[in-house]
Amino acid sequence: MDMLWNGWGDPAKAAPLPESVTGLLRDLLGVKPRTTPALGLEDIRPPATTAGPSALEALAEAVGGAEHVRTDDESRIRHTRGKSTPDLLRIRAGDITDVPQAVVLPGSHDEVLAVLRACAAHGLAVVPFGGGTSVVGGLAPQRSAFIALDLRRMNGLLDLDPVSRTVVLQPGLRAPEAEALLAERGFTLGHFPQSFEWATIGGFAAARSSGQASAGYGRFDEMVLGLTLATPEGTLETGRAPRSAAGPDLRQLILGSEGAFGIITSVTVRIRPLPETRVYEGWRFASFEEGAAALRRLAQDGPRPTVLRLSDETETLIGLAQPESIGGDLSQSAAGCLAIAGYEGTAEDTAQRRQQAAAVLSACGGTLVGAEPGERWAHGRFSAPYLRDALLDVGAFAETLETAAFWSRIPDLYSAVRTALTDTLTEAGTPPLVMCHISHVYENGASLYFTVVSAQGEDPVAHWEPAKHAANEAVLAAGGTISHHHGVGTDHRDWYVREAGRLGISALRAVKRRLDPEGLLNPGVLLPTD
Secondary structure, X not given: OOOOOOOOOOHHHOOOOOHHHHHHHHHHHOOOOOOOOOOXXXXXXXXXXXXXXXXXXXXXXXXXXXXXXXXXXXXXXXXXXXXXXXXXHHHHOOOOOOOOOEEEOOOXXXXXXXXXXXXXXXXXXXXXXXXXXXXXXXXOOOOOOEEEEEOOOOOOEEEEEOXXXXXXXXXXXXXXXXXXXXXXXXXXXXXXXXXOOOOXXXXXXXXXXXXXXXXXXXXXXXXXXXXXXXXXXXXXXXXXXXXXXXXXXXXXXXXXXXXXXXXXXEEEEEOEEOOOEEEEEEEEEOOHHHHHHHHHHHHXXXXXXXXXXXXXXXXXXXXXXXXXXXXXXXXXXXXXXXXXXXXXXXXXXXXXXXXXXXXXXXXXXXXXXXXXXXXXXXXXXXOHHHHHHHHHHOOEEEEEEEEEEEHHHHHXXXXXXXXXXHHHHHHOOOOOEEEEEEEEEOOOEXXXXXXXXXXXXXXXXXXXXXXXXXXXXXXXXXXXXXXXXXXXXXXXXXXXXXXXXXHHHHHHHHHHHHHOOOOOEOOOOOOOOO
């Protein structure tokens, strides 16, 4: 089975930016063209694997043959780190210090257990690998001797219960393939994060993913009804009913555990009938504050659209809400804040919710600008990662971060993070463009998603670290969570420790010691190593 390359971070895949965008970057941010070309895959040579013949033979035996254990350069490089901007920049510079010693492809739950036994016997750590789309250091363990456990062979639909509207999926199934299999049977997950094209079912669960239609379908962790986990100590099965009062919900230990407690080998999720119709439209508000108040009204009192998001003034002006038109209309007509409302379901239900939501949005100061902005957003909803590659090519630094808070704290959180990023990067000599949108709404709060663009500086990775640190500090100080849907990884770990508290982290450490006594599973990710 060939190794797939998800297109993000490959300089050869980046489409050239239009002159309107490069001119904006040059004039507004002082971005200068790169002086050295990015290295391609063919230019990078990792060090020889340190996994000895006996270890490789044991791994091959565990997964049914040597063809499922890869030690070639390309396979190992493609499984190095994730897809954050620092990850991409390090690869472009030829830094592959976090390269796995081998890539192992199990085909079943029992083979995963056998791989864990083999790794324990030979002192190899294990990093589960789905779509490789982590942007928080979730694939960069604090061990040099580790394997990437690629789950792509475990990519089936195991069972579908149309009466209960549940489906059992394997972890290596990519989201588009899952949607295609479900559509054949008249169903959908309704889970469409920006990583949709490449992320996997197991990754969604392991990182508590949230999709762009979460207002209507919910977060992925809300969809999960059951999980199977392979650990060095055996198998953990959870979820025999839709809800239970039989003790604490063990699913919650697995959801968001990022491979630190075990390898997810199957996920049972609820499904919904395919919508008859999908309609997306744009609304304009005079200010971010006014638009946020409108979104809160819908989130709390209804009717809640399936998709509901709001760009601030800067993001609206630049056009990031509609990636294909970035930089195209820097005029007064683009002033204010653009909201996207989307409705999915039966034709009758969609029409009714649109009408009722329109009355609320209008009463809150919104102006309907028609279907065109909504349809453009829907068409380009997965485009931003490819745009980032093009920005890196011309010397711009582009990164994202996100958080969430209760509604009453949203204004201060928004201001604090923007100020932290702007002040830190300006002091470093690269004043940034900081944009934000409300990406997910709840009855009690919302998620803020920030995009930062600046000149790269002499050392782009080192240049970004103080800004990221300042933003994380601002998030906690303003009452936000360190991650709403990107996860913890290694990048957020130290702030997660503070957010969870000493006793909470001690409890999670105890769980890890019981399930993974040798500390083989994604060491240093989510929890500090002992």
